[in-house]
Amino acid sequence: MLRSVFAILFSAGLVVLFAWTAPFLAAQPTSAPWPPPPAPADNPTTPERVELGRYLFYDVRLSGPGYMSCGTCHRPELGFSDGRRVAIGITGERHPRNTPGLANVGYFQVLTWANPAETRLEEQSIRPLFGRDPIEMMAEGRQADILARFEADLAYRARFQAAFPETGGTIDFPAIRMAIAAFQRTLISDDAPYDRHIRDPASGALSPAARRGMDLFFDHRLACATCHVPPHFTDAAIEPRFHNTGLYDLDGAGAYPGGDQGLIAHTQDPGDMGRFRTPSLRNIAVTAPYMHDGSIATLDEVIAHYAVGGQAALTGQPSPLASPHVRGFEISPSERADLLAFLEALTDATFLADEHLQSPYRWRAEPP
Ligand code: HEC
Ligand code: HEC
Known part of the structure; x- marks a missing residue:
């Protein structure tokens, strides 16, 4: 009990510390290779x-x-x-x-x-x-x-x-x-241009545009890294957290469409309306369309969604349930292009083509 309380406090501390230091992290490569994912005792990854x-x-x-x-x-x-x-x-x-x-x-x-x-x-x-x-x-x-x-x-x-x-x-x-x-x-997936840059900032793995985009991503103004925490670009790898990004506000009180309202379905807590787990941004350029319901077609539109303070804000006021970290921000067209270049630098060609991860039945056509 005490241990789990401590673990929660500790990870909350890490998150706070991260949010605080995020803008500086870009300049501080953490090149340690990750340990393999933890496996339950009865299912070792043999x-x-x-x-x-x-x-x-x-x-x-x-x-x-x-x-x-x-x-x-x-x-x-x-x-x-x-x-x-x-x-x-x-x-x-x-x-x-x-x-x-x-x-x-x-x-x-x-x-x-x-x-x-x-x-x-x-x-x-x-x-x-x-x-x-x-x-x-x-x-x-x-x-x-x-x-x-x-x-x-x-x-x-x-x-x-x-x-x-x-x-x-x-x-x-x-x-x-x-x-x-x-x-x-x-x-x-640990071999995107972003990872190569972190391992060796002198490698030139990131284009100048992607490097500028990285600074924007980690900056307080955009706050992306508050939830999309590296190296997996989600806080789901740290502790379960769910956020409302202001994607919908059907009634001025933050309502999401009936088909899927997120965390509230499990907790029945009205404050959990529209809260979803932060998705990872790894290989994000090849996983379109976006959001839990696939309602945003392109990354450029996702950036626009955050810039206005959540899609819901397009129709008037921002959703009252949207996270305080999704407040909207000014972004110039060239900054938008830089941020896009950074998101594209999370595409890991090694991972996408890794023989060991592909179907052993590749000769057999799958039905459409
Ligand atoms: C408050 C936490 C939070 C912040 C801040 C945040 N995101 Fe997100 N992001 C999420 C959540 C949660 C979702 C899923 C929302 C949904 O589907 O309704 C998401 C979805 C996305 C997606 C779509 C992912 C997919 O697989 O469909 C992209 C891309 C994205 N965010 C990029 C960004 C960028 C860029 C920023 C900074 C401008 C940012 N996010 C800021 C929590 C956050
Ligand atoms: C019909 C398409 C479809 C098939 C088939 C399918 N999935 Fe999925 N998978 C999804 C969808 C949609 C989700 C999101 C579910 C949700 O959030 O409720 C998902 C979510 C997942 C997740 C969670 C990923 C995350 O980011 O948390 C895992 C893991 C997963 N699937 C593994 C599997 C495995 C293993 C199988 C085969 C036994 C499988 N899926 C079959 C569509 C599919």
Whole structure:
């Protein structure tokens, strides 16, 4: 108890300290390589589990009808997002939300757009597999069929055996979810031009425009780094926090559209209307469209959204529920271009093309 109180105070202290020092951090490279994402004691990130997880992540046989995989929506070349405004499940049902990228997801303390209870990768995959509202992979009620597909595949039996020797390679959904979680802990993006610049500021990895944009990003005036905290460009890797960015204000009291109002759905606290977890900005240039509902098409428009103090402010007053850090700011066209150049410098070509993270079934065309 005391320990967790201390941990909270400590991380809150770190956040405050960061917010305070943020403008100076740009000048202070922190070149230490990150430790691998923490894994639960019962699911170490072994090479065998990671490899099995990679096969499963991209295997359409994991869905009930057999034509959708995790990788259908989480595509590596798009930073593991899907390019759609909102995700479309296997029955054609529209998900209320945009598919987030998965870079560095193993470091996040809280998963998905606005669910404080979703904290473990091992549990998170239950939702796309078995969820009924919306239906994504439609595995519910078809568990036996799905497991039989893998049982019948000798190569899979060997992979389960290698990954889970302690159970004799039992093929079941807990093992499937553990292997996929292990694979997702290897989705590490740390080689963007920004990272190369941090490792060696003399490398010239950042263009002059991107360097100016970096200064803007970390400046108090724009306050971006208050929530998009490096190195993962989200505070979700520090402690679960949810913010209202003034995207909607339907009634002058801050209301969001009924389909998705964020954290309030879990807490019933009116103050949590429109609060969402800060998404990472890694590979942000390839994960369009933006926001929890995919309602903003381009990065330039996202910058415009923040500059006016939240999209809601376009129609009059800023939302009363918007974060105090989203107040709007003056930004010149050339500064806007610089900030855009910095956001583009978070694109990690090494990660996007990493063979080890790609589908092992690349020769097999996936259905559109
Ligand atoms: C139909 C498209 C679709 C499929 C299939 C799908 N996802 Fe997702 N994924 C999404 C959407 C949409 C979200 C956001 C969900 C939310 O916020 O409620 C998401 C969120 C996530 C997250 C949280 C990311 C973050 O930033 O916190 C993880 C991890 C994830 N998915 C992994 C998986 C895995 C593993 C599978 C396969 C078992 C899978 N997804 C299948 C669309 C999909
Ligand atoms: C108060 C915290 C906060 C501040 C300050 C903030 N953001 Fe955000 N940002 C968020 C949250 C939360 C979302 C998701 C909001 C939603 O979907 O409704 C978001 C979404 C985004 C997205 C879309 C990400 C995606 O994957 O769809 C971009 C790009 C972005 N912010 C850039 C910036 C920039 C640039 C700044 C500074 C001008 C900034 N943010 C300031 C919290 C913040």
